[in-house]
Amino acid sequence: MNSLGNIFRLTSFGESHGKAIGGVIDGCPAGLAVDLDFIRGELDRRRPGQSELTTSRREADCVEFLSGIFEGRTLGTPIGFIVNNTDVSSGDYSNLRETYRPSHADYVYGRKYGIRDPFGGGRSSARETVARVVAGAFAKLALRELGVEIRAYTSQVGSIVLDRPYAELDLSLSESNPVRCPDPATAERMMAFIREVKSAGDTTGGVVSCVCMGIPVGLGEPVFGKLHAALGGAMLGLNAVKGFEYGMGFSGVGGRGSELNDAFYVTPEGKIRTRTNHSGGIQGGISNGEDIYFRVAFKPVATLLMPQQTVDIYGNETTLQATGRHDPCVLPRAVPLVEAMAAMVLLDYWLLSGAGASFSTRTLTR
Amino acid sequence: MNSLGNIFRLTSFGESHGKAIGGVIDGCPAGLAVDLDFIRGELDRRRPGQSELTTSRREADCVEFLSGIFEGRTLGTPIGFIVNNTDVSSGDYSNLRETYRPSHADYVYGRKYGIRDPFGGGRSSARETVARVVAGAFAKLALRELGVEIRAYTSQVGSIVLDRPYAELDLSLSESNPVRCPDPATAERMMAFIREVKSAGDTTGGVVSCVCMGIPVGLGEPVFGKLHAALGGAMLGLNAVKGFEYGMGFSGVGGRGSELNDAFYVTPEGKIRTRTNHSGGIQGGISNGEDIYFRVAFKPVATLLMPQQTVDIYGNETTLQATGRHDPCVLPRAVPLVEAMAAMVLLDYWLLSGAGASFSTRTLTR
Amino acid sequence: MNSLGNIFRLTSFGESHGKAIGGVIDGCPAGLAVDLDFIRGELDRRRPGQSELTTSRREADCVEFLSGIFEGRTLGTPIGFIVNNTDVSSGDYSNLRETYRPSHADYVYGRKYGIRDPFGGGRSSARETVARVVAGAFAKLALRELGVEIRAYTSQVGSIVLDRPYAELDLSLSESNPVRCPDPATAERMMAFIREVKSAGDTTGGVVSCVCMGIPVGLGEPVFGKLHAALGGAMLGLNAVKGFEYGMGFSGVGGRGSELNDAFYVTPEGKIRTRTNHSGGIQGGISNGEDIYFRVAFKPVATLLMPQQTVDIYGNETTLQATGRHDPCVLPRAVPLVEAMAAMVLLDYWLLSGAGASFSTRTLTR
Amino acid sequence: MNSLGNIFRLTSFGESHGKAIGGVIDGCPAGLAVDLDFIRGELDRRRPGQSELTTSRREADCVEFLSGIFEGRTLGTPIGFIVNNTDVSSGDYSNLRETYRPSHADYVYGRKYGIRDPFGGGRSSARETVARVVAGAFAKLALRELGVEIRAYTSQVGSIVLDRPYAELDLSLSESNPVRCPDPATAERMMAFIREVKSAGDTTGGVVSCVCMGIPVGLGEPVFGKLHAALGGAMLGLNAVKGFEYGMGFSGVGGRGSELNDAFYVTPEGKIRTRTNHSGGIQGGISNGEDIYFRVAFKPVATLLMPQQTVDIYGNETTLQATGRHDPCVLPRAVPLVEAMAAMVLLDYWLLSGAGASFSTRTLTR
Numbered sequence A, B, C, D: 001m002n003s004l005g006n007i008f009r010l011t012s013f014g015e016s017h018g019k020a021i022g023g024v025i026d027g028c029p030a031g032l033a034v035d036l037d038f039i040r041g042e043l044d045r046r047r048p049g050q051s052e053l054t055t056s057r058r059e060a061d062c063v064e065f066l067s068g069i070f071e072g073r074t075l076g077t078p079i080g081f082i083v084n085n086t087d088v089s090s091g092d093y094s095n096l097r098e099t100y101r102p103s104h105a106d107y108v109y110g111r112k113y114g115i116r117d118p119f120g121g122g123r124s125s126a127r128e129t130v131a132r133v134v135a136g137a138f139a140k141l142a143l144r145e146l147g148v149e150i151r152a153y154t155s156q157v158g159s160i161v162l163d164r165p166y167a168e169l170d171l172s173l174s175e176s177n178p179v180r181c182p183d184p185a186t187a188e189r190m191m192a193f194i195r196e197v198k199s200a201g202d203t204t205g206g207v208v209s210c211v212c213m214g215i216p217v218g219l220g221e222p223v224f225g226k227l228h229a230a231l232g233g234a235m236l237g238l239n240a241v242k243g244f245e246y247g248m249g250f251s252g253v254g255g256r257g258s259e260l261n262d263a264f265y266v267t268p269e270g271k272i273r274t275r276t277n278h279s280g281g282i283q284g285g286i287s288n289g290e291d292i293y294f295r296v297a298f299k300p301v302a303t304l305l306m307p308q309q310t311v312d313i314y315g316n317e318t319t320l321q322a323t324g325r326h327d328p329c330v331l332p333r334a335v336p337l338v339e340a341m342a343a344m345v346l347l348d349y350w351l352l353s354g355a356g357a358s359f360s361t362r363t364l365t366r
Helices: A036-046 A090-096 A106-113 A119-124 A126-145 A171-176 A184-199 A227-236 A331-356 B036-046 B090-096 B106-113 B119-124 B126-145 B171-176 B184-199 B227-236 B331-356 C036-046 C090-096 C106-113 C119-124 C126-145 C171-176 C184-199 C227-236 C331-356 D036-046 D090-096 D106-113 D119-124 D126-145 D171-176 D184-199 D227-236 D331-356
Strands: A009-013 A020-026 A063-065 A079-084 A149-157 A206-213 A241-246 A264-266 A272-274 A292-298 A307-311 A317-321 B009-013 B020-026 B063-065 B079-084 B149-157 B206-213 B241-246 B264-266 B272-274 B292-298 B308-311 B317-320 C009-013 C020-026 C063-065 C079-084 C149-157 C206-213 C241-246 C264-266 C272-274 C292-298 C308-311 C317-320 D009-013 D020-026 D063-065 D079-084 D149-157 D206-213 D241-246 D264-266 D272-274 D292-298 D308-311 D317-320
Touching: A009 A126, A009 D020, A020 A126, A020 D009, A020 D020, A036 A063, A036 A126, A036 A331, A079 A126, A079 D079, A106 A119, A119 A126, A126 A149, A126 A331, A149 A171, A149 A184, A149 A331, A206 A331, A227 A241, A227 A292, A227 A331, A227 B227, A264 B308, A264 B317, A292 A331, A307 B264, A317 B264, B009 B126, B009 C020, B020 B126, B020 C009, B020 C020, B036 B063, B036 B126, B036 B331, B079 B126, B079 C079, B106 B119, B119 B126, B126 B149, B126 B331, B149 B171, B149 B184, B149 B331, B206 B331, B227 B241, B227 B292, B227 B331, B292 B331, C009 C126, C020 C126, C036 C063, C036 C126, C036 C331, C079 C126, C106 C119, C119 C126, C126 C149, C126 C331, C149 C171, C149 C184, C149 C331, C206 C331, C227 C241, C227 C292, C227 C331, C227 D227, C264 D308, C264 D317, C292 C331, C308 D264, C317 D264, D009 D126, D020 D126, D036 D063, D036 D126, D036 D331, D079 D126, D106 D119, D119 D126, D126 D149, D126 D331, D149 D171, D149 D184, D149 D331, D206 D331, D227 D241, D227 D292, D227 D331, D292 D331
Parallel strands: none
Antiparallel strands: A009 A020, A020 A079, A063 A079, A149 A206, A206 A292, A241 A292, A241 B241, A264 A272, A307 A317, B009 B020, B020 B079, B063 B079, B149 B206, B206 B292, B241 B292, B264 B272, B308 B317, C009 C020, C020 C079, C063 C079, C149 C206, C206 C292, C241 C292, C241 D241, C264 C272, C308 C317, D009 D020, D020 D079, D063 D079, D149 D206, D206 D292, D241 D292, D264 D272, D308 D317
């Protein structure tokens, strides 16, 4: 259950304050050029300590590749990698050893396993996502060769909402501010709000929106392997996610079919397309060639720097005053995670799509 | 990809107008008493033709069990079953043979496979869900012995929303009206709205809410097998679903951690519980013993009984005037589907939970 | 665990004396022409009652397809099928209800599940293999289009051994006699031996050899998905199998590398081949383009028509005198089973091979 | 395909001359005491350079654990580990860069992936098995607590065969000599033979036998998950293995059922056992409580230190004179590998057995 994917498959490991976070990427196509600068750049986007808006933990997050790459290209064999944990100050967590943080995984891990690593959340820490970013970077490199581009951005922080459709936004601006919102004015308001909750020792949540462009017709498998089910399952596997919607989402269900159906037409080049895209690029679980877009809801971070009522591991009620270094809002750092998960799922389904496709398209020749 | 689950596993088959819909349930615990009346009752809840609100297709939906049951109890071997398709009037679909319905799976199936069954949507038909209801009924029977109860209900149809929390509702009333809304007054308004869109040849969508009670602490697997990720992936695998949220969901992300964290306390019996349940019964992907609740968004049915712009299989633009028998709104019939999917996931994770649990709890003895 | 395969995947169900044996074939390529006569012919090869050498149980073994086929071609959707059990005389097994047959699965099923179907061996009956033959027939049809041919034959019955290499045999003669041995003289001796053990109420075992021709270079996945590991695992999943060897097998291990290595050379057409084939067509777990050949050992049938010491379900020692209809030797009927399993594995790995293959060979185009 | 197991699951990575070999163990029960000395001892048994009989490559084979362990016990989270490659002399392999070794994986890897790591066999090197030994050591530690003991030994080298049944041998003597044969006199002859082939630049093969004691009734899943099918598939996944047989194996198929059936009886303590064990501890794919024993055939090592006819990567015939450091016979080092694979499979099936077992044995309590 620490593996994700069918053909392109990440197995991850690592606790927050253990020696290293790492993973194994199996099923990456052979011969792919490994752009190390790109991978490092993706890690930097996830890295803590990027700005005042995120945790002050400082990790270099240098990835070391141990296998699967030869002379700059993937071998088709598993890519093992590790990212060492360097800035580990377990002292910050001494009071968490015997106390469960409210709305955190501490309690359920303790009950499920009978043992847990209390430092920095152990396996339940968001630090685990560093492995996802590495695997996602490989998936992005492969998808780039296939003409696919994935762009996520922050569309809500607290009650501050960017409610314009993605087509009206200049998504290239997302990386121009620390909160990763493509609208500079909204970004300013979001940052101000994060600063405010941080100064109060409080936290907040938000929404990441994501657009996947250049997907061919035919990705997705009936009936339990629908493409959006795989995307949704992957996103819900990110820490703090409480919801997923794609295309018209929750807001569209109140409408009528006559308003929301996407009429087909034929382009001058003879390509079948839809005039609208309420479907979100997926129909019947299979991509239809239009943009795939979806939204992911992240709850406020559970660890607060203020007193909270809770219980200790002996079953006594107590008050917790957490210390340590924590993000007041995961949104800025969640953007690259959403992209990474989307990339892994899309590449995996691309590779899978050979399977259910027409017999005449089998590739292996004698 | 026509299988769902790890230990408790359904493999389904069948096209809408083929001979039968069926499936194989693998991994059902041995020795479970098979309550045939209960299973039939679950199928009746899903069955078309229950009321004026649903499609007029009439199927007896009698399930025939072919294996895995002996003298009224499960054998632990796979349970094969079929439900024959009897009311098959393919003539209704003759114009769909060469024309793609907008926002339907017709086009993508045709492109992906190079061949498709045009009658009644083939494999993409909602009729496929009959297999899920059968498997879900077995899961419910097993969960009932474990003290788990699952209750879904319609909480939105079109713009008519039942926005009270489930704790304030009498969920036993859900089955007292055709739309399966536990609030009778709201149910009346929903039914009136469905009648209206139906008379216009149009369709609408809505939301199903679901509550799972009696779940123990410890179901769910880190990091890619989070319990809510499995639930969400399963729900998104239902036809027409556009979104999933649990606990505080999308609406909660705007709040602050200090408002939304669930404080732990100790009951007089010494049990650890939370004072609120914004988490939705799952923390860090693992159940915490509180009620699990979530919401599932269903889009308006794609097949309209009014003219729509589309293309045919030869790539020509055309107008489609669908006939046939279709639901104007899937919500009433979606309620038992949501319950069935939830039951399958919860039982599967219950059976899985032995695996990651503490070593001292292994059961098999010499 | 009642499913086999990764992409091409059979899920089977059914007890010997239940209503039906059946299965679901998922992942069969779309557009494949379904040759019903061929499928029926394969079932006839497995069918009981073919000759005096096999059980006298008479089953028509008519397969009924319920889904996945449209106008004579596969849809790419799951193919559900059933084969009814018609000649069910449970009375023959009344004494087996309370008594465990030695070397049979009765005892372990009873202990593992706490409940079992005692009639005809229930799920552990060889009758379960009818589903494998159906799925194998589809795999053979697909492989035929890819130029692959699979030929199994009986190479040992009791102590009568056909010890000539397959290249010296006319494999087309295998089907010319009931024991399926391609050497007519040896076949006569085998048949005489089976008659002898049958008349004594006893049973015997033997070996099935199999050759797969026309396999391309590149099937098989490192490191746990080696092609021969998949073939061996599949063969060991057949009832009564006690061993599997391929290429030089057990007899080759005594030799030296200098005698057994297969020297590479280049054909006039520029193709790389090996001068010998001690490797059995697989090197490092991946097919090398030469014939794949292997041998499968089947033990004597466990059910004897003579008294045996055993225990009953209450834990008392007793003597069992089995009645019922049983094969004295599974070999004749095992030949099509070995072919079916080989076909399923080879097609599955063919479909999988897209995944690990070079990036430049990806097929899906926009 | 670089993962093995269902619940207890190893994912391995690493090339022979890459930075490290490593793996991730998922699903190891929580709370298991990690005996580091035992793990190191197991690695030492596999390590090259143990004696004059094995390759002179010298690797310390120190394992570094990166996650999943806390204060000496397993956390239930994935255990990531690496073993650095230190004695890497790629220069020895320069002539292998452009030439395919006969009967080695070089050629098929090159063809399958279009790229390969030529140094030391890359991913196809036996060095990959170091990860299996680590995972196997954890499985052994868990099985030890469950009362299971696994003992493998060399029973054949070249034509020198130890043909006495294991019950007549003192298996504790296996580790007293470098060839790991429990009969000292036979061991001497085996060692002399290995020295002889080594001095000739040649290689040889052999057989490893293995006994698993203390297995409870009920491990194994019908029909495709038979316990011996899992064991056989795992053994066939070891490099150089050409065959697997258990219980009576190939040699038993010539007998009669009346000779080979294992009569049941009741012990004075009321336990059901069998008087003989031709079944090899498994009936119908499920363990019956008797010892499980099997044999694994290893072919002669492919890399010879003498000239061989072959082809180069450009398709030209050539002569290869391999250098580098190679085992003349894998048998001595294969013994711990067979044990490791057996341990992984048995623990995995033990953990799985909760799933199919009787409903009344479910463990998780509220």
